Amino acid sequence: MTTLKAKLQEDLTTAIKARDELRSSTLRLTLTAISKEEVAGTEARVLSDDEILKVIAKEAKKRREAAEAFAQGGRPEQAERETAEGEVLNAYLPKQLSDDELAAIVAEAVAEAKAGGAEGPRAMGAVMKIVNPKVAGLAEGGRVAAAVKQALAS
Numbered sequence: 001m002t003t004l005k006a007k008l009q010e011d012l013t014t015a016i017k018a019r020d021e022l023r024s025s026t027l028r029l030t031l032t033a034i035s036k037e038e039v040a041g042t043e044a045r046v047l048s049d050d051e052i053l054k055v056i057a058k059e060a061k062k063r064r065e066a067a068e069a070f071a072q073g074g075r076p077e078q079a080e081r082e083t084a085e086g087e088v089l090n091a092y093l094p095k096q097l098s099d100d101e102l103a104a105i106v107a108e109a110v111a112e113a114k115a116g117g118a119e120g121p122r123a124m125g126a127v128m129k130i131v132n133p134k135v136a137g138l139a140e141g142g143r144v145a146a147a148v149k150q151a152l153a154s
Contacts, residue, residue, distance in 0.1 A: 004049040005034060008092070026085040030059050053093065053137055060089040061140065097139045099147075105134055106147045123152060 008031055015023035034055050038047055047055070063086035070079035097105070109130035113123050127148050135144055 004052045004092070005031075005047070008034075008052075022081070022084055023088055026088045029085075030056060030089060033059055050137075056089055056092050057137065057140075060086050060093060063089065094137055097135060102135065102139050102143065102147050103151070106131055106144070106151045109134070110148070110151045124148060127152065 008027055012024060012027040012031065015027060034047060034052055037051070037055050038045060063082045067079045067082035067086065070076070070082060106127070109127050110123070112130055113126040124145075128145070131144055131148060
């Protein structure tokens, strides 16, 4: 078992003993998502810590989107719950890049892509190929794409 999955299970046990309903239900759902991912496909496998981080990031994104939907739908209690679950999951994710750090990485990648002959908005794909490995897990895809578009437009 990977160290991150073991930590999640330990934290779940602690949360259950402490009768922390929010934390325990969130960790249960996350461990279930990890288990589903492990048995998905043609063969069961054990996920690496990086793959588990991707599953946790996906679950956190679901919580953010659900919180927004509930807030727009006039259900603030449910939106609050989803936000709280997202915060529990964010504790397991690496610290996200700030807007300034992301802009610096994107600017560097744009310069590199332009040196390779890519120009204008059509260079988006080339720039994303350079940026994505550098920011994997540290910035959400939508934020990265927006930063690249903004850098290419200027």
